[in-house]
Amino acid sequence: MKVTENDIKTVASLSRLKIDENESAEVIEQLDKFLTYVENLQSIDTENIQPTTYALPMQNVFRKDEVKESLDRELALSNAPLKEDGYFKVPRVLEE
Secondary structure, eight states: OOOOHHHHHHHHHHTTOOOOHHHHHHHHHHHHHHHHHHHHHHTSOOTTOOOOSOSSOOOSOSOOOOOOOOOOHHHHHTTOSSEETTEEOOOOOSOO
8 A cells, every 4th residue: 555554644634633542443444545546647749739717608797896795794794693893703713
């Protein structure tokens, strides 16, 4: 296998995920299958293939930039669980 137990612990630590010991073997197997798939994709010859942004042709994807009335602030905040001074208030997500 390309993926080791140590790799899983490192990735879990960096991504702040908790992976139990009994889940570790399954995660190793899934990640190894994914990396094998990516390796197979890398072997495809794409030398004469033009890069694309979208699989389908896109037309008229932008609307006209027109000034129009927006949603009232009080109406936008009416269902917010937390609000302060006219803004949405959210719990702190960064650690100190």
